Amino acid sequence: MLWACVLLPHLALDGILRRRPASDTPLVLLHGPAQARSIFAANAAARAAGLRAGQRLSAAQALLSQFEAVEYDAEAAARWHRLLAAWAYRYSSEVVLLPHAIVLEVSRSLGLFGPWPHFEARLREDLCALGFRHRITLAPSAHAAYVLAGVHDGLALMTPDTLLRALTPVAVRHARLPAHAAASLPAMGIRTLGQLLRLPRAGLQRRFGSALLDYLDQLTGAGPELMQGYRPPDSLDLRMEWAQEIEHVEALVFPLRRLTGDLAAYLAGRDGGVQRFVVELEHRGMPSTRLPVGLLAAERDAALLFDCARGRLERQQLPAPVVAMRLLARELPPFVPAGRDLFDARPAHAMPLEQLRERLRARLGEQALQRLRHTIDPRPEQAQTSAEAVKYTHAVEALPRPTWLLDPPIPLRGPVPTILAGPERLETGWWDGGDLRRDYYVVRTAQGQCAWVFCAPGEQGPWMLQGWFA
Amino acid sequence: MSNVVALSSLIQGRQVWQGRAAPAPGSDQPTGWAMLDAVLPSGGWPAAALTEILLPADGVGELQLVLPTLARSTQAGRTVMVIAPPYAPYVLGWEAGGVVMSRVDVVIAHAADALWAAEQCLRSGSCAAVLTWPLHADDRAVRRLQVAADTGKALAFAFRDRRHALQASPAALRLELETEPSLQVRVRKCRGGNPPAHPVPLSAGRS
Numbered sequence: 133m134l135w136a137c138v139l140l141p142h143l144a145l146d147g148i149l150r151r152r153p154a155s156d157t158p159l160v161l162l163h164g165p166a167q168a169r170s171i172f173a174a175n176a177a178a179r180a181a182g183l184r185a186g187q188r189l190s191a192a193q194a195l196l197s198q199f200e201a202v203e204y205d206a207e208a209a210a211r212w213h214r215l216l217a218a219w220a221y222r223y224s225s226e227v228v229l230l231p232h233a234i235v236l237e238v239s240r241s242l243g244l245f246g247p248w249p250h251f252e253a254r255l256r257e258d259l260c261a262l263g264f265r266h267r268i269t270l271a272p273s274a275h276a277a278y279v280l281a282g283v284h285d286g287l288a289l290m291t292p293d294t295l296l297r298a299l300t301p302v303a304v305r306h307a308r309l310p311a312h313a314a315a316s317l318p319a320m321g322i323r324t325l326g327q328l329l330r331l332p333r334a335g336l337q338r339r340f341g342s343a344l345l346d347y348l349d350q351l352t353g354a355g356p357e358l359m360q361g362y363r364p365p366d367s368l369d370l371r372m373e374w375a376q377e378i379e380h381v382e383a384l385v386f387p388l389r390r391l392t393g394d395l396a397a398y399l400a401g402r403d404g405g406v407q408r409f410v411v412e413l414e415h416r417g418m419p420s421t422r423l424p425v426g427l428l429a430a431e432r433d434a435a436l437l438f439d440c441a442r443g444r445l446e447r448q449q450l451p452a453p454v455v456a457m458r459l460l461a462r463e464l465p466p467f468v469p470a471g472r473d474l475f476d477a478r479p480a481h482a483m484p485l486e487q488l489r490e491r492l493r494a495r496l497g498e499q500a501l502q503r504l505r506h507t508i509d510p511r512p513e514q515a516q517t518s519a520e521a522v523k524y525t526h527a528v529e530a531l532p533r534p535t536w537l538l539d540p541p542i543p544l545r546g547p548v549p550t551i552l553a554g555p556e557r558l559e560t561g562w563w564d565g566g567d568l569r570r571d572y573y574v575v576r577t578a579q580g581q582c583a584w585v586f587c588a589p590g591e592q593g594p595w596m597l598q599g600w601f602a
Numbered sequence: 603m604s605n606v607v608a609l610s611s612l613i614q615g616r617q618v619w620q621g622r623a624a625p626a627p628g629s630d631q632p633t634g635w636a637m638l639d640a641v642l643p644s645g646g647w648p649a650a651a652l653t654e655i656l657l658p659a660d661g662v663g664e665l666q667l668v669l670p671t672l673a674r675s676t677q678a679g680r681t682v683m684v685i686a687p688p689y690a691p692y693v694l695g696w697e698a699g700g701v702v703m704s705r706v707d708v709v710i711a712h713a714a715d716a717l718w719a720a721e722q723c724l725r726s727g728s729c730a731a732v733l734t735w736p737l738h739a740d741d742r743a744v745r746r747l748q749v750a751a752d753t754g755k756a757l758a759f760a761f762r763d764r765r766h767a768l769q770a771s772p773a774a775l776r777l778e779l780e781t782e783p784s785l786q787v788r789v790r791k792c793r794g795g796n797p798p799a800h801p802v803p804l805s806a807g808r809s
Contacts, residue, residue: 482754485681489707496715502708505755506693516693517707521742535665535699537692580781581661599692602659 133353134239135214138220138255139233139267145173148202150263151372151390158199161190172204184208202375212264215370215394217362219258222401223251224588227362228274233281233496234347235274235359248288262397263390271295271327273353282306291306291425292353299351300326312349313340325351364402368409368461370394377416377453381445384454388445389438389458396434405430408550413448414456425449426498430465436487443494510560512598513539531556532574534584534599544585544595549575554580557589574601629791630758634670638787639804642775643795647671648772649669652758654749660688663785663804665763666699667777672731673700683723685709686716688735717743726749726756726799731757740786745772 140146145163158178164170169189181196192199217234223245226237237249245251252268259266267285270565271277272295280287280298283306289295304317322328328336329348329546337345348353372387399406403512407430413421423444431437481532483491502518509515517539534554554573561567570586575595577583581602587593631638632646639645647653657664672682677700684691684706692705711719720734724747732751734745744760751758760773767778767790776790786801 227628238671483725485726488723488726488728492709492719496709496711496719500710503706503712504693504703504708506703508696512692516690533694533698534670535695536641536661536687536689537695538689579659579662580785581659582663583661599695600689601695602661602663602665 133237134242134270134272135235135274135277136224136238136252136255136268136270137238137274137281138259138417139269139281140234140264140276141267142173142218142265143212143232144204144206145175145209146264147212149175151374151387153386158183158473160199160201161193161199161204163204177422179329180292182564188420198339211371214261214362214365215398215503216259216264218364218398218401219262220401221362221364222397222403223255226430228359230278233278235273235278238270250479252286252288258397262393271298271571273350274357274359275347275350276453279307282308284546286561296329297519300324304328307351310340313344318343364398366464367393368398368464369458371456371458372453373414373456377455379450379453381448381450384445384457384596387444387457388441391457392438392441393434394420395434395461396460399432399464399467402464403467404464405429406437406461407460407463407465409441409459411445412458412460413454414458415452416455418452421448421454422457425494428486428493432486432492434469436490439487440490440494443491447495460503510558510559511566512537514561514566532584532601533581536600536602538597538599541586541596541598544575544577544583544597547578547592549577549583549595551575559589572598603698620792621775631671633667634648634674635667635787635802635804640805641789641798641802643792647757648774648793649757650752650755650762651793652744652751652772653775653777654760654762654766654771654773656742656762656764656776656778658727658764658779659783662779662781664779665696666781666786666804668731668759669699669701672696672706673702675730675757676702676705678730680705681728682706683720683729683732685720685723685732685734685735686711686713705713713737714724717746720748720758724754724756727753727756729756732761733759733761741769741772748774 148159148161156177158181160174160178161172161181164171171183171185171187171192173185178199182194183192183199196226213229217227217229220234220236224236224238224241228235237449242248242251243252248270250534253266253268256266268285269277269284270280270288270290272289272292276295276299279302280289283302286297289298303322304325305314307314307325308466309317309427312362317328322331324414329352333345346355350357370391372391376383393413395409397407408424408426409425413423415421425441425444427440458484489501504516504518506516507514508601552574555571557571559569569589571589572584572586575583575585583597584599584601585595585597587595629651630646655664655667659743668697675682682705686709689708691708696706697703699762708718716734717736717739723729723732734747736747747758747760764778770790773791774793778788778790780788780801785804787804788801789797791797
């Protein structure tokens with residue numbers, strides 16, 4: 133077993149920072165009761181000014197006059213944590229959530245994603261794209277990887293021997309030991325894990341109970357590790373809110389890119405696609421605006437999802453300023469990647485046809501794209517449909533049929549046309565009440581157009597225009 | 603005349619049009635109308651370019667002109683986009699012309715969106731041909747279509763009213779349909795050669 137630990141030291145802060153464009157304004161997260169507000173986390177600009185986690189808000193205000201303060205939201209941080217677990221699920225089927233960290237079993241993933249340096253680079257690339265700072269370590273046991281990620285970055289240990297050597301100098305306070313042991317061991321003069329591991333087990337058992345021994349066994353890989361594995365949920369609900377109100381659609385594009393990017397990361401982890409999802413724009417004191425986004429087929433490409441959602445968003449009139457954006461995806465069908473021909477003769481930058489159709493539909497509406505097919509109905513108005521359910525059949529019509537159809541027919545105006553062919557009587561439609569009795573003619577108008585016209589049976593005029601032989 | 607420029611350098615610099623253009627390479631996009639192919643300098647539609655078709659009125663036979671091309675493309679498995687047509691395409695009539703309707707996408711759009719859609723389709727490179735009816739398109743919009751057709755290597759057909767004939771056009775080929783005395787095509791402009799002096803009758807039949 134090989135476990136990779138992705139430690140996320142700034143999970144809550146990164147969750148806030150990633151949804152706003154990069155800026156140099158000092159920003160802190162606050163928590164604690166109203167009388168004793170203190171700083172939970174501070175970004176680089178704030179730390180440069182001397183602001184530290186754990187500092188009182190009053191002290192921070194004395195140090196720096198202008199900084200942005202955001203309330204720390206534990207629930208939001210937990211949501212980011214779960215999102216990253218969903219991302220990690222893409223690389224391993226065994227993903228475990230630990231506080232501020234994600235541990236994944238990678239020994240079987242290495243065959244698929246290449247040797248560890250490549251795999252690690254790939255993980256880091258993904259995390260940077262998602263906007264989370266991180267540390268990654270690899271160790272033969274999950275807890276050891278977790279402990280080592282606290283003191284190292286980029287350490288990769290493959291064998292139990294090197295693991296023991298790496299654990300020896302780790303300070304006891306960094307070893308994530310059970311709380312009572314961590315508190316009392318330094319007082320006994322035990323400062324490193326190496327010292328602790330050399331102590332007789334019986335004595336430790338008497339003094340601290342079996343919990344500490346079990347933990348040490350898990351750490352060195354000697355004992356089994358029992359952990360609750362992560363299971364991805366069957367629907368996705370992402371939400372992003374802002375302190376200020378957004379009034380213009382253009383300003384919503386950046387958060388939308390983040391949300392669709394998260395959706396794509398989640399889908400890739402689940403090896404699924406999404407066919408329809410809803411973007412909800414929340415307003416203050418009024419019902420939120422829903423933008424349903426539908427795709428022709430299940431997709432999971434981040435750029436494509438963003439493109440479609442953006443097309444929908446740009447057509448939307450905002451009834452009120454937006455305070456939050458939410459992305460809901462309930463149906464997550466399996467994703468079937470489209471095959472491409474190796475010897476494709478199309479231009480290099482060509483957009484696949486399906487993607488083009490998605491883009492057109494996103495901007496012009498669900499019904500904007502039609503593929504017409506003919507039905508078996510002889511009435512011209514019912515002779516074709518764009519409904520998906522009807523199968524394509526090949527019919528050979530011996531009689532002349534126009535290429536343009538006017539539905540509904542309009543009166544043919546102008547001078548009396550010359551009759552070229554006809555009459556052809558259509559007397560049908562008795563089964564659904566839409567009976568018609570018409571004599572169809574092919575005529576030439578004074579302008580030289582070839583028209584398909586009809587009139588009452590047995591008469592020649594007044595003409596109704598049904599189509600053009602264009 | 604202070605600076606004398608040698609005539610040969612001007613000619614070699616291809617800055618002087620000599621009236622007798624080099625024969626253009628044969629097009630792999632025949633129109634399907636033998637007499638029209640014969641007079642067009644490339645022997646067919648200009649590949650990856652815009653063809654403007656000017657009409658005296660709707661329904662004079664403009665689709666007959668392009669149906670052989672559409673039939674050839676759709677039978678080869680390529681997609682044809684029909685953007686905001688003035689009437690509904692009548693499936694039986696198109697199929698009689700050999701078009702595979704499952705390869706034809708009809709896009710319903712307003713005039714403003716239609717140009718956008720046409721440009722997207724042309725640019726995508728995944729369509730064999732795009733048919734549009736730009737009603738209020740100005741010179742710039744038509745040029746955009748021409749550039750998009752060139753980018754996406756697609757055939758673009760713009761059907762417009764005859765009154766636009768007086769405007770200059772960036773289209774590679776301009777055809778005007780005439781109904782008197784019978785249906786015929788007059789080549790108004792063709793890139794790579796002189797327009798033929800006489801109109802080409804269409805009633806003579808397809809190749």
